[in-house]
Amino acid sequence: MDFHLSEDQQALVDAVQAILRDHADLPQAERLSYAWHDPALQALLAENGFLDAARSMGPLEAALVAFETARSLRSIEAMGSGLVAPMALPDRMVEGPVALAAERDLGRAIRNLTVARTLLVDCGEDSIVLPVDPGAVEQVASILGYPYGRFARAPDPASGQRIAGGGALLRQWWRTGIATEIAGAARAAIDFTIDHVTQRQVFGRAVGSFQAVQHRLVQRHGHARSTCYLAMRAAWSARAGDADIAVCHALLGIQPLLFDLHQFNGGMGVTTEHSLHFWTYRIRALQAEAGGLAGAALDIADRRWPAVEGANG
Amino acid sequence: MSTILAELQALDPFRAEVRDWLARNLPADWRARMTGAAEEDHVAFQKFWFRKLMEPGYAAPHWPREWGGGGLSFAEQIVLYEEIARAGAPRLILYFIALHHVPGTLLHWGTEEQRRRHLPAILAGDEIWCQGFSEPGAGSDLASLRTRAERRGDHFVVNGQKTWSSNAHLARYCLLLARTDPAAAKTKGISYFILDLRTPGVSLRPIRQMTGASHFNEIFLDDVVIPAENLIGPEHGGWAVAQSTLSSERGLSVLELAERMREGFKLLTAAARAPSPAGRMPIEDDEIRRRMVDVRLRIEALRLLVNNQLSGVLRGEAAGVEPSIIKLYYSELLRDFTELGVAIGGIEAQYLEAVLMGGANETGYWMQDYLYSWAWTISGGSSEIQRTIIAERGLKLPREPRAA
Numbered sequence: 001m002d003f004h005l006s007e008d009q010q011a012l013v014d015a016v017q018a019i020l021r022d023h024a025d026l027p028q029a030e031r032l033s034y035a036w037h038d039p040a041l042q043a044l045l046a047e048n049g050f051l052d053a054a055r056s057m058g059p060l061e062a063a064l065v066a067f068e069t070a071r072s073l074r075s076i077e078a079m080g081s082g083l084v085a086p087m088a089l090p091d092r093m094v095e096g097p098v099a100l101a102a103e104r105d106l107g108r109a110i111r112n113l114t115v116a117r118t119l120l121v122d123c124g125e126d127s128i129v130l131p132v133d134p135g136a137v138e139q140v141a142s143i144l145g146y147p148y149g150r151f152a153r154a155p156d157p158a159s160g161q162r163i164a165g166g167g168a169l170l171r172q173w174w175r176t177g178i179a180t181e182i183a184g185a186a187r188a189a190i191d192f193t194i195d196h197v198t199q200r201q202v203f204g205r206a207v208g209s210f211q212a213v214q215h216r217l218v219q220r221h222g223h224a225r226s227t228c229y230l231a232m233r234a235a236w237s238a239r240a241g242d243a244d245i246a247v248c249h250a251l252l253g254i255q256p257l258l259f260d261l262h263q264f265n266g267g268m269g270v271t272t273e274h275s276l277h278f279w280t281y282r283i284r285a286l287q288a289e290a291g292g293l294a295g296a297a298l299d300i301a302d303r304r305w306p307a308v309e310g311a312n313g
Numbered sequence: 314m315s316t317i318l319a320e321l322q323a324l325d326p327f328r329a330e331v332r333d334w335l336a337r338n339l340p341a342d343w344r345a346r347m348t349g350a351a352e353e354d355h356v357a358f359q360k361f362w363f364r365k366l367m368e369p370g371y372a373a374p375h376w377p378r379e380w381g382g383g384g385l386s387f388a389e390q391i392v393l394y395e396e397i398a399r400a401g402a403p404r405l406i407l408y409f410i411a412l413h414h415v416p417g418t419l420l421h422w423g424t425e426e427q428r429r430r431h432l433p434a435i436l437a438g439d440e441i442w443c444q445g446f447s448e449p450g451a452g453s454d455l456a457s458l459r460t461r462a463e464r465r466g467d468h469f470v471v472n473g474q475k476t477w478s479s480n481a482h483l484a485r486y487c488l489l490l491a492r493t494d495p496a497a498a499k500t501k502g503i504s505y506f507i508l509d510l511r512t513p514g515v516s517l518r519p520i521r522q523m524t525g526a527s528h529f530n531e532i533f534l535d536d537v538v539i540p541a542e543n544l545i546g547p548e549h550g551g552w553a554v555a556q557s558t559l560s561s562e563r564g565l566s567v568l569e570l571a572e573r574m575r576e577g578f579k580l581l582t583a584a585a586r587a588p589s590p591a592g593r594m595p596i597e598d599d600e601i602r603r604r605m606v607d608v609r610l611r612i613e614a615l616r617l618l619v620n621n622q623l624s625g626v627l628r629g630e631a632a633g634v635e636p637s638i639i640k641l642y643y644s645e646l647l648r649d650f651t652e653l654g655v656a657i658g659g660i661e662a663q664y665l666e667a668v669l670m671g672g673a674n675e676t677g678y679w680m681q682d683y684l685y686s687w688a689w690t691i692s693g694g695s696s697e698i699q700r701t702i703i704a705e706r707g708l709k710l711p712r713e714p715r716a717a
Contacts (some may be wrong), residue, residue, distance in 0.1 A: 003621050004628065038342065046540060194708055206711035214704035215712075221708060222638055226614035249610040294603065301602035303584070304609070 003229060005064075006019040012061055016050055016068045019136040026073055028287065032145045032272045034281060035116050037075040042097060043274065045069070049094060051078060054086035061172075063115075063180045063235035067228065070184025071191075074277050075146050077112045079177035083235070085120060088170040089163065093120040094129055099149075100174055103128075104274040105155045109140040111285060113149030119178070120170055121157060127166035128157050145185075145282030178286045179231035179246035185286075186224040186250075186257060193217065193261045216260050223253035244300045255285055317624040320388040334369055335400040343403060349667025357481055358515075359671060364439045371397070372405065375565070376416055380428070380530060381436045386417055387563075387627055394565050396573030401509045403671040409566075411435045411442040417561020418505070422546035422554045427507065431486070439616060443484035443534065444533055445475040445508060446555070452691075453698040455490075456499040456552065460505065460534060462491035464541070464548070467505055469493070469506070471514075471537040477692070481530040482517055486509055488558065494549050505551035507543040513537070524684045526668065531706070560632065562691040564622040567639055570674065571615050574643075577675025581605065581650070584657045584677065595657045604653050611646045618642055634707035637699040644689035644696060647674055652684045654679030 005013060023041045030036040038207030045051055045065075054062035062083040069076040099116035101108075103123045113119065114137055121128040136155070140148040158197040163170075194217065197208030207213055230246035259282050265276050289298050339507045340346070347358060366372035370382075374390045376382020385393065405412065415435060419428050434440045451458040460473025471491055481487065487508040494502030508515070514537035519527040546554035585596035585605065595601045622635040654677070655662045662679040674689075676682055692694045704710045 004624060014685060041419075060470040133562075184669075194710065198711055200708075205714065208709040209713050211697070211701060211704075211713060213708050214708075216698040217708060217710070218641075218703045221703070222598075222642060225638070226618060226642070229617040229621065230614055241359040245610050249614055252607060252610065263569050294599075296601040298599060300606045300609075301599075304606075305596055305602065 002141065003232065008057065009061060009064060010055055012050075012053065012057070013046075013064055013068060014025065016045070016065055018045060019048070019050075020068060023074060025074070025195070028064075031275075031309055033076045034272070034277070035145045035147055036073075037077070037147045039115065041074055042076055042115070042191075045076065045078065046081070046096060051082040052086075054083055057269050059083065059087050059176075059238060060232060060236040063176065066177060066180045067184040067187075069179035070181040070282070071279075073275060075282075077115060080112065080116070080120065081118075083177050084170065084173040084179070087116070087173040088127065088166065088240070089129065091200055092129070095131070099132065100170075103157060106157070109142065109148040109150045111144075111146045111289060113137050113151075114139050114147045116149075119155075119160075122167055122170050122174070123157065123162075125165060125167050127163045127170040128160040129163065130155055130157070130160035143277075143281050144285035144288075145278055145280075146285055170242065172243045175243040175247040175290065176231060176234040176247055178290050179227060179234060179243070179250045182247075182250040182254070182283055182286050183224060183228035183231045185279040185282045186220075186227065186253075189257075189261050189276060189283075190217070190221055190224055192276060192279070193264050196265050202296065207266075209305055213230075216256075216266065220253070220257050220260055223257065227253065243297075244303065247290050248293070248296045248300055251290055251296050252291070254287050258283065317388075317620065317627055320627065321392060324388055324392050327389055328396060329640075331371070331393055331396040332400070333401060334371070337394060338365055338600075339400055339402050343670060344401075347403070347670045349673070350670045352483075355670040356407065358403070359405065361436050362403050362671075363405055363408055366405070367436060367438070371414075372408075373412055374435070376432075377420070380420075380432045381414075382414070387623075388581065390565055391568060391623055394569045395572050398569045399576060401573075401576060401673070403645075404569075404573075404673065405448075406671055407441050407483060408435075408438075410442055410444050410479075410484075410488065413561050413566070414444065414558045415442055418488065418545060418554060418558045421557045424542070426542065427545065431507070440486060441480065441511075442486045442488065443478045443481040443483040443530075445478055445481075445487040445489040446678060447477040449476055450472060453695045455555075457492055458492060458504070460489075460491045461495065462493050462504060462539070464493065467541050469504075469539045469544070471506075471534045471542065472537055473534050475532040475534070476520070476529070478530045478532050479528050481510065481532055482519060482527075487532065488545075490555060491549055493551075497549060500552040502549050503551040503555075504548050505545040505554040506539050507545060508537070508539055510539050512539070522685075522688075524668075524681050525665070527686075550687075563626050563632070564619060564636070564639070567636075567643060568619050568623060570643060571612070571619050573673035574647070575612050575616070575674060577650070577673055577677075578609060580675060580677040581608070581654055581657065584654060584679070589659060601657060602627065603648075604656070608650045608653055610645070611642075611649075615639070615642055615646060616650075634703045637694075637702045638707070640693065641696055641699045641703070644686070647689055648683070648686040649676065650682035655683045 043053040050065050066078045069078040077097035080098030084093050085098045095117040097116045098118045099112040101110045116132045119130040137149040142148045200207045227250045230249050234246040259293050268274040374385040378384035407550035448458050462469040462471045488507045489508040493504040514535040516533045518531040520529040618639050658679045666678045
């Protein structure tokens with residue numbers, strides 16, 4: 001594949017960007033918060049069909065929407081409802097927003113659960129579709145850049161609709177979604193930092209004119225760009241192996257990305273008054289959700305070289 | 314479906330043709346023959362393989378047919394390079410400058426006479442060329458070069474020193490940059506010449522690398538006379554000519570390297586399965602497994618970066634900073650890849666072995682591969698220079714103040 005958008009894809013991206021530009025700022029009261037989900041913006045994107053792109057156009061287009069929404073300061077649930085649900089459940093419609101969880105984590109805090117109407121559960125071999133009763137969800141205070149919620153009482157998986165053999169497909173698209181959102185948030189955080197180091201002057205020069213800053217930003221940019229390409233390829237090819245590669249590559253670069261971006265934003269970079277944390281905390285959340293770098297890499301290694309015999313590199 | 318894929322899929326019959334040709338013509342024992350080969354055998358084999366590849370037009374696929382090249386479309390060239398890499402065929406390293414830089418320069422800037430004199434001879438396999446750009450005081454900062462060419466009527470007299478000239482000891486001609494107007498600004502007073510290395514006053518000194526090999530040479534130029542008809546492009550206008558030389562590859566060389574690296578990964582997995590003296594296989598170690606995954610993922614990412622550049626070329630777009638991004642990515646990945654080979658190889662990877670001549674950058678002789686990988690973060694514009702190019706031209710960061 002290449003990464004030149006078709007006319008339809010470009011029109012889709014332009015339209016999403018136009019809406020997001022109109023909703024670029026946070027309300028004054030939310031500027032110092034850790035995450036702000038905007039239900040009106042979520043509804044606007046859904047009503048205008050952007051979250052149906054997977055069914056109407058294809059998974060690559062859904063990933064493009066998720067990438068763009070991940071760049072927004074406002075938390076938008078596009079990964080679950082726009083990409084994962086339609087691809088993991090091709091024969092059924094579910095009500096969005098959609099949260100995602102592994103069965104073992106049903107008693108823990110779950111990303112987007114406070115805004116979700118549906119929860120997709122990874123049960124290993126199978127998957128389960130669980131309607132979410134908002135009254136059964138408690139908000140969890142978190143720094144992680146998304147709304148988090150916990151069931152007041154862990155739901156009974158048997159109360160949901162079990163999709164026999166659906167676990168692998170759910171995990172595949174979940175991984176693709178995580179890689180896509182990390183790529184989008186990383187892009188936004190890098191753009192934000194480039195803007196900062198271009199404006200901010202020290203010793204009579206822009207911070208970004210120092211090679212010590214330039215070169216590290218280039219490294220982070222190169223990694224974010226290749227993560228984006230891998231995520232888009234995973235959406236386009238719909239291959240599980242590509243999803244594994246995309247998410248693991250995304251995780252590989254997170255530690256230096258987060259450190260450098262906060263470092264280059266100086267003292268303001270370690271406050272909540274500077275917006276950077278909206279994206280970087282989001283990336284941390286996704287890193288944890290993907291199982292962490294060691295876990296993701298070893299998962300791939302186990303699948304690629306399951307036993308010492310028989311692997312082909 | 315994307316344009317590039319559609320074009321490549323339409324070329325499946327051509328791909329099968331290339332694959333079949335390689336299966337029939339690539340000597341099965343070439344690796345064994347070229348491992349530890351003497352230099353004269355290496356040169357003879359490079360010439361043999363070059364001429365063999367010329368038969369179906371595969372040695373110079375990018376050259377126009379009117380000059381004896383394959384005249385293949387860019388998409389066909391992509392397929393050809395992929396197949397050559399996947400077959401593990403020898404790299405035509407002795408002909409690299411002759412096949413890429415010479416036509417990229419002469420077809421754009423050369424005279425008809427220069428083209429007629431050299432292009433057919435190159436495709437006959439008779440002419441090996443080298444590059445005389447870098448100097449002891451002008452590497453990544455090429456425009457600082459000081460080799461002097463003084464015009465004296467119908468010829469120039471050249472004095473100076475060049476360095477890092479790959480395979481100059483095997484070459485007949487050199488693409489030479491020299492300063493013809495020392496009073497002009499750095500990039501304004503440079504001219505570009507064809508230098509016959511058999512001219513009196515030219516002497517070479519091989520540079521012994523830390524791998525033990527001697528690919529590079531210093532070239533000393535003492536009152537060397539170059540006829541004025543060997544000037545390429547306008548006098549004092551050599552900097553623009555050099556840009557044509559350096560932009561002549563359009564991503565196909567790195568495509569081949571990326572594909573070869575994908576194949577080379579099999580050597581790494583094989584090494585990781587070889588039991589250590591203690592009986593454990595490195596692949597059983599989680600740290601090794603993680604690092605193998607890291608390298609494998611980055612090989613995939615590299616190929617996507619390359620694809621993106623190639624599809625840009627197919628659309629006729631200017632390359633921008635993509636070549637710098639890819640060069641940076643490739644060279645760091647090669648270093649980490651081969652370092653992992655060394656780690657997997659343990660003490661066994663430290664002993665001197667015979668080198669495969671004309672092979673990929675991943676040969677399985679890990680210490681040699683690793684040490685050679687260090688050259689990749691320096692040659693062709695160091696990683697630091699590439700990062701500055703990307704920062705200033707790609708990310709549009711403020712330029713560093715220029716030295717007064």
